[in-house]
Amino acid sequence: MIEGIRRIQEMMEREQYVTDRGIATTAYLAMELKKPVLIEGQAGVGKTEIAKVLSSALGTELIRLQCYEGLDVNTALYEWNYPKQMLRIKMDEGSRRGIDAQEQAIFSDAFLLKRPLLQAISGQEQAPVLLIDEVDRADEEFEAFLLEVLSDFQVTIPELGTIRAQHRPYVVLTSNRTRELSDALKRRCLYLWIDFPTFDKEVRIITTKVPGINERLAHQIAMFMQAIRHVKLNKTPGVAETLDWAMSMMALHQDHLEQDAVRETLGAFIKDRDDVAKLRGQPLEVLISSMNGQEEEDVSAWVQSVTQRLEKELSTR
Numbered sequence: 001m002i003e004g005i006r007r008i009q010e011m012m013e014r015e016q017y018v019t020d021r022g023i024a025t026t027a028y029l030a031m032e033l034k035k036p037v038l039i040e041g042q043a044g045v046g047k048t049e050i051a052k053v054l055s056s057a058l059g060t061e062l063i064r065l066q067c068y069e070g071l072d073v074n075t076a077l078y079e080w081n082y083p084k085q086m087l088r089i090k091m092d093e094g095s096r097r098g099i100d101a102q103e104q105a106i107f108s109d110a111f112l113l114k115r116p117l118l119q120a121i122s123g124q125e126q127a128p129v130l131l132i133d134e135v136d137r138a139d140e141e142f143e144a145f146l147l148e149v150l151s152d153f154q155v156t157i158p159e160l161g162t163i164r165a166q167h168r169p170y171v172v173l174t175s176n177r178t179r180e181l182s183d184a185l186k187r188r189c190l191y192l193w194i195d196f197p198t199f200d201k202e203v204r205i206i207t208t209k210v211p212g213i214n215e216r217l218a219h220q221i222a223m224f225m226q227a228i229r230h231v232k233l234n235k236t237p238g239v240a241e242t243l244d245w246a247m248s249m250m251a252l253h254q255d256h257l258e259q260d261a262v263r264e265t266l267g268a269f270i271k272d273r274d275d276v277a278k279l280r281g282q283p284l285e286v287l288i289s290s291m292n293g294q295e296e297e298d299v300s301a302w303v304q305s306v307t308q309r310l311e312k313e314l315s316t317r
Contacts, residue, residue, distance in 0.1 A: 002028070004023075004028050005024050005025050005028045006059070007032075008027050008028045009021065010025045011022035011057040012024065012027070012050075012053050012054075012057060014057070015053040015056050015057050016208050016209060017046070017049060017050070017053040018197075018201060018204045018208055019120055019204045020201070021024055022192070023050070023192065023194070026190055026192045027050070027054065027171070029190055029210065030170065031170065032189050033190070034168050035188070035189060035190050036048075036150055036172070036173060036188060036189045036190070037171070037172050037173065037189060037190045037191075037192055037220050038135075038172035038173045038174075038185070038186060038189035038190070038191050038192070039150045039172060039173065039174050039175070039192045039193075040174070040175045040176075040177055040191070040192070040193050040194075041175050041176075041193055041194035041195060041196065042176070042195075042196065042236065042238055043238055043240075044237065044238020044239055044240035044241055045194045045196060045197070045238050045239055046194060046239055046240075047174040047194055048131065048133055048174055050172060051064075051129050051131035051133075051172040051174075052131075052169060053097050054129050054172070055128075055129040057272035057316075058129070060126050060127060060128050060129060061123070061128040061129070062128065062129050062131060063116050063119050063120045063128050063129070063131065063169070064116065064131045064133060065115075065117060065130070065132045065133065066133050067132065067133060067134045067135050067136075067137045067138040068134075068137050068138065069137055069139065070139070071137075071138045071139070071142050072142065073142070073145055074115070075115060076115055076116060076117050076145075077115050077117045077118050077143070077149075077155060078112055078114055078115055078118045078155075078157065079113045079115065080107070080111055080112065080113065080114060081111045081112070081113050084111055084231065085106040085111050088105065088106050088111070088259065089102070089106065092105075093299075096307075107159035108160075109160075111118070112157075112160070116130070117130075117149055117155070118155060118163070120165075120167070120169040120171075121153055121154065121155060121163060121164070121165045122147075122163055122165075123165070123166070123167055123169065124166065124167075125167075126167055126251070127168055127169050127170060128167075128169050128170070129169065129170045129171075129172065130169040130170065130171045130172070131172050131174070132146070132171065132172070132173045133174050134174060134175065134176060135173045135174065135175050135181065135185075136175040136176060136177060136178045136179050136181060137178060138310060140182070143181065143182060143185055144182075145183055146185065147182075147185055147188065150171065150185075150188050151188065152164075153165040153168055153169070153307070156220060165288070173185075173189065193299075196229055196236075196238065196239070197239060198256035198263065199222050199223065199226050199299045199300075201259075202219050202222040202225060202226070202239065203219060203222045205239060205242070205243070206221060206222060206242065206243065206246050209243050209246075210243060210247055210250060212250065213246060213250055214255055216255065216256055217245040217249060217250075217254065217255055217256055218246070219245070219259070220256060220257045221242065221245060221246050221249070221257070222242070223291060223299055223302065223303070224257065224262075224287060224291065225237060225241075225245075225269070226303050227302075227303050227306050227307060227310070228279075228288060229289075230307040230310075231278075231279075231283075231307070231310055231311075231314070232305065233270075233272065233275045233276060233278070234272040234274055234275050235270075235271050235272045237269040238271065241268070241269035241270075241271070242269065244268045244269060245265060245268040245269040248265045248268040249261065249265065252265070257288055257291065258288070259285060259288045259289075260282055262287075262288060263280065263284055266279065266280070278314065280314050283310055283313055283314065286306065286309050286310055286313055287306060287310070290302070290305070290306050290309070291306075
């Protein structure tokens with residue numbers, strides 16, 4: 001393994017982010033090539049966490065732009081502080097200052113409200129990490145504007161001129177694939193797909209993120225989640241839900257999975273009413289009863305076997 005990639009992986013692990021070589025390699029290349037990273041995957045698999053971990057590990061500022069439908073350039077880039085400008089104009093009434101001087105005063109940095117994109121570009125001390133979260137929720141028009149910013153890392157403010165990035169920010173874009181992003185945006189970025197974790201990786205995530213959890217409970221929760229993701233649900237639980245559930249079980253002082261405790265804590269990892277109704281009763285019993293004594297067995301074979309039983313049980317409803 002290249003030394004730089006190994007160093008990135010160790011750095012992320014120190015921040016309690018359980019990573020792999022693929023993620024570390026992408027992060028390394030993004031830093032070396034000064035290119036944005038587009039991370040796609042299911043909700044709750046740790047896409048946003050990568051930006052937070054990089055910021056913490058590099059000791060630099062994290063600047064977050066949360067995208068949503070209707071997001072416009074002013075909200076993302078900059079706005080003028082109109083109330084403050086009006087107050088300054090009122091204060092200058094009757095003064096001998098010329099109009100040009102007054103205009104120069106109110107259209108200065110003191111009256112500029114820097115939004116996330118401009119904050120990232122105008123950083124003076126060191127390159128920040130710019131997280132553009134859930135970019136697929138933004139409109140295509142905003143995506144086109146974003147292309148220009150990511151291409152040159154400079155913006156022009158008519159009253160102030162062109163502002164260029166002294167330190168090119170590390171850019172992480174995330175997408176839940178609610179819509180297809182343009183090819184032009186993808187060409188600007190390195191691409192990383194994060195899937196649901198394997199059983200071994202999910203166990204590591206649980207034991208890393210949930211202090212004090214015993215090995216048996218961690219294994220059982222990971223096994224349960226591996227199986228439940230093969231069931232057709234409206235909202236498949238991700239790693240975030242795994243951790244919420246593990247912490248819930250710890251709060252209830254559980255050291256292994258029991259049917260009653262699982263039924264009572266379904267809301268920690270199942271976030272849809274129909275999914276809760278689907279899993280209650282016999283499906284839960286199938287999962288829990290078949291799990292006992294299987295922690296050391298072939299998890300893949302168990303998942304395949306229990307999934308077939310679950311499909312048969314659900315088909316009879």
